[in-house]
Amino acid sequence: MRRLLSTAAIFAIGFTPLAVKPAAAQGYQIDCAILLCLAGGWPASVPCARARAEFIRRITPWPVEPPLQIWRCPMRAALRAPDPVARLYRLAGVNPGPAVSPAPQMEGLHLAQAVGHGADIDVSGSAFAFIRSIDVFDAYLSQGVVGEGEHCRRTARIRHGSYDSTGQFRWRIASPGELPPAFQGDEGFGATCPSIRVRAVFVDWEDHEGTYGSEQVNY
Structure with a gap:
């Protein structure tokens, strides 16, 4: 043990x-x-x-x-x-x-x-850093070519929830670039204009030894 x-x-x-x-x-x-x-x-x-x-x-x-x-x-x-x-x-x-x-x-x-x-x-304290490692992303991303001029239309609505040093949870507005690498469905967003539509809640964390884990719920 x-x-x-x-x-x-x-x-x-x-x-x-x-x-x-x-x-x-x-x-x-x-x-x-x-x-x-x-x-x-x-x-x-x-x-x-x-x-x-x-x-x-x-x-x-x-x-x-x-x-x-x-x-x-x-x-x-x-x-x-x-x-x-x-x-x-x-x-x-x-x-x-x-x-x-x-x-x-x-x-x-x-x-x-x-x-x-x-x-x-x-x-x-550092013993409770695993609490502050928890991040929640409530994300909606949409991207695609529209109209005769083939303009790229992008929409991003992302909230990031995290815990402060007291253990209190707070939401704030976030950008697509803040989504963790393990988030799936945003590949190519903001680059050229591949068709993208993802709506998901993503949570990741580290345990006391720093081992990473994550879960994504698409809806």
């Missing part, structure tokens, strides 16, 4: 296969599970499969939601427990079994009051 992360919730990454607690279904805290499973690279388990499915469902139109809603995972409550890592597992409704290591030292932790829809602890 890889080492535990350090800091507030600092998650046990590289899970051994997780087992669902028999009575956990009704009280399942999906955003705590998303937080843990995303950090760990979506390890193969029933709770992580559910967490990933919800992560993708939220960006599936309509409406497009923040895929991780960290304000729904009470990490401050986990910190006040004797073992915050175990507490987070309980909040997520998963049971890592006897392989969980003791809680990491917390001396570097600084609590912060939530502002808006941010986390209820300080997530600005």
